[in-house]
Amino acid sequence: MTASNIARTLETAATDRPDQVAIYAPPAGRTPLRVENYRTLTFQQLHQFSVELASGLNAIGIRRGTRIALMVPPSPEFFVLTFALFRLGAVPVLIDPGMGLKNLAQCLTEARPEVFIGITKAHVARSLLGWAKGSLRQLITVGRKLWWSGRTYDELQRLGQKSSQAPMVDLPEEETAAILFTSGSTGIPKGAVYTHEIFLSQVELLKEALKISSGEIDLCTFPLFALFAPALKMSAIIPRMDFTRPAKVDPQEIWQPVELFQVTNLFGSPALIRRLAIASQQAGKTFPTLRRVVSAGAPVNPKILELFQPLLAPKTPIYTPYGATESLPVAVVSSQQILGETQQKTTAGAGICVGQVVTGMQARVIRLTDEPIPVWSNDLIRLPGVIGEIAVCGPVVTRSYDARPEQTALAKIVDPHTGELWHRMGDAGYFDEQGDLWFCGRKSQRVELPAEAGVPAQTLFADQCEAVFNGHPAVARTALVGALVDQRIIPVLCVERNPGNRTPFAQLEEELRSLAISSRVTAAIEHFLEHPAFPVDTRHNSKIFREKLAPWAAKQLSKNHRKP
Ligand SMILES: Nc1ncnc2c1ncn2[C@@H]1O[C@H](COP(=O)(O)OP(=O)(O)OP(=O)(O)O)[C@@H](O)[C@H]1O
Numbered sequence: 001m002t003a004s005n006i007a008r009t010l011e012t013a014a015t016d017r018p019d020q021v022a023i024y025a026p027p028a029g030r031t032p033l034r035v036e037n038y039r040t041l042t043f044q045q046l047h048q049f050s051v052e053l054a055s056g057l058n059a060i061g062i063r064r065g066t067r068i069a070l071m072v073p074p075s076p077e078f079f080v081l082t083f084a085l086f087r088l089g090a091v092p093v094l095i096d097p098g099m100g101l102k103n104l105a106q107c108l109t110e111a112r113p114e115v116f117i118g119i120t121k122a123h124v125a126r127s128l129l130g131w132a133k134g135s136l137r138q139l140i141t142v143g144r145k146l147w148w149s150g151r152t153y154d155e156l157q158r159l160g161q162k163s164s165q166a167p168m169v170d171l172p173e174e175e176t177a178a179i180l181f182t183s184g185s186t187g188i189p190k191g192a193v194y195t196h197e198i199f200l201s202q203v204e205l206l207k208e209a210l211k212i213s214s215g216e217i218d219l220c221t222f223p224l225f226a227l228f229a230p231a232l233k234m235s236a237i238i239p240r241m242d243f244t245r246p247a248k249v250d251p252q253e254i255w256q257p258v259e260l261f262q263v264t265n266l267f268g269s270p271a272l273i274r275r276l277a278i279a280s281q282q283a284g285k286t287f288p289t290l291r292r293v294v295s296a297g298a299p300v301n302p303k304i305l306e307l308f309q310p311l312l313a314p315k316t317p318i319y320t321p322y323g324a325t326e327s328l329p330v331a332v333v334s335s336q337q338i339l340g341e342t343q344q345k346t347t348a349g350a351g352i353c354v355g356q357v358v359t360g361m362q363a364r365v366i367r368l369t370d371e372p373i374p375v376w377s378n379d380l381i382r383l384p385g386v387i388g389e390i391a392v393c394g395p396v397v398t399r400s401y402d403a404r405p406e407q408t409a410l411a412k413i414v415d416p417h418t419g420e421l422w423h424r425m426g427d428a429g430y431f432d433e434q435g436d437l438w439f440c441g442r443k444s445q446r447v448e449l450p451a452e453a454g455v456p457a458q459t460l461f462a463d464q465c466e467a468v469f470n471g472h473p474a475v476a477r478t479a480l481v482g483a484l485v486d487q488r489i490i491p492v493l494c495v496e497r498n499p500g501n502r503t504p505f506a507q508l509e510e511e512l513r514s515l516a517i518s519s520r521v522t523a524a525i526e527h528f529l530e531h532p533a534f535p536v537d538t539r540h541n542s543k544i545f546r547e548k549l550a551p552w553a554a555k556q557l558s559k560n561h562r563k564p
Pocket of ligand 1: 182183184185186187188189190296297298299300320321322323324325326352354425426427439441442543
């Protein structure tokens with residue numbers, strides 16, 4: 001049995017590259033983005049501050065296993081805190097502030113944190129809304145403390161400088177290192193239980209799959225991924241943006257630091273990449289220093305890859321790793337493969353190619369069911385070409401959800417022969433003959449049409465169908481939903497248009513209808529509705545809440561019916 005701690009990666013970075021800048025934090029407000037206006041921490045300083053803070057935290061009773069709700073956006077304090085907590089073996093609970101107040105309250109109650117560490121704004125919300133009242137016993141404020149009790153980050157740092165050092169606590173393989181919440185795109189977010197072993201494996205798998213080298217410069221627009229920069233010995237440039245609204249990022253705030261620091265790695269959600277691609281193309285901006293762009297969390301429209309690719313140096317890949325909070329990475333594909341080979345199949349209704357399974361992980365496509373599957377058996381496996389649920393196994397698979405035995409039972413399968421644990425991704429997909437994995441849509445968002453008047457029963461998968469229409473120049477994105485009208489499920493395609501598109505919807509509808517009948521998978525779609533702006537998740541601003549669109553579509557259809 002091995003014991004480990006992800007904070008050891010920072011210790012190594014501090015020894016190997018003490019003077020390399022680990023964090024560049026931008027100046028606030030409208031201060032010009034010049035190198036001298038950035039606050040910096042070298043690896044040595046980041047390590048030293050995290051050890052000091054760990055001593056301060058230790059001095060006020062924060063120990064191995066203490067659960068800590070952490071609501072601090074990417075900043076030097078965020079990095080120092082996270083590594084300090086890991087060092088102590090304490091358990092940070094990472095929750096997106098943008099998941100909505102109701103979800104936040106529930107997730108915080110469920111996670112039972114004893115300590116709340118947050119910026120002033122987070123504490124104001126906590127205090128007014130009574131988050132985790134039942135479990136909290138200590139409060140730590142990053143920034144100005146107002147009417148609540150507790151310590152500040154600065155006080156703890158000073159306390160830590162006077163206290164004795166806090167030793168690194170290596171945790172055994174099965175002990176919880178952190179709780180990371182899913183985006184909640186198909187229901188209430190669930191807390192995936194991470195171990196240090198999982199974090200360490202993620203670092204290794206991502207490094208290899210994305211070919212990342214030490215010493216690279218990372219502009220990270222996605223908070224959870226930001227944590228990997230120090231572990232991969234990359235310098236992290238913090239962008240000036242609202243991390244809960246990646247789709248609204250000001251492109252200047254990306255262009256400037258990329259140029260200033262010769263950034264080599266850019267990570268962003270599909271919504272951010274979309275905004276950046278469109279704005280950069282319009283402004284004639286290029287990105288010659290980038291060695292790769294990484295976009296994860298939701299499918300990326302090939303149209304956006306097509307737009308972004310010519311702005312990068314020749315052969316620079318845009319990777320779209322496939323995975324989930326519960327297991328990342330699973331598979332990786334590059335824009336070269338998508339644009340060169342798979343895009344046409346995607347527009348013809350084949351689904352979205354997510355590529356080859358990364359080294360170290362296994363994936364299988366299994367029988368599609370909404371029931372728990374407690375025990376693994378090879379009979380579950382579907383043949384290549386047959387759509388089922390994607391199940392994965394390997395060192396980055398989380399074993400359970402925190403405090404949610406029912407969800408855990410629905411998502412995990414144990415192999416009694418090998419003792420391995422399989423995670424059900426909740427995604428529908430298939431393998432092709434070349435061993436590439438294809439994603440067709442969320443399992444829970446499938447639309448099942450019963451056999452009717454001689455037409456056999458059919459299941460429609462959202463992303464697979466939508467891709468047939470998403471290539472249309474007037475379309476920004478589409479969402480397939482099953483609308484319940486007069487006890488019948490009717491497949492409806494909701495359409496969000498490109499801004500500025502003025503084609504009368506009746507004409508666009510006709511064009512979409514011809515696309516629908518061009519593919520076997522979409523032929524059953526006969527209803528098209530224009531929607532001004534889809535509801536989407538906050539973390540990536542990319543996952544469409546089709547569950548919310550379905551009742552809306554049903555209402556629209558009923559209204560249209562009633563019209564004389
Ligand atoms: N490269 C990709 N291509 C297509 N879909 C992707 C890709 N990467 C991630 N996804 C989608 O995102 C999902 C994982 O998202 P995440 O872990 O953020 O939470 P979630 O599953 O959306 O949340 P919840 O389980 O609470 O509904 C995957 O299961 C898949 O549906």
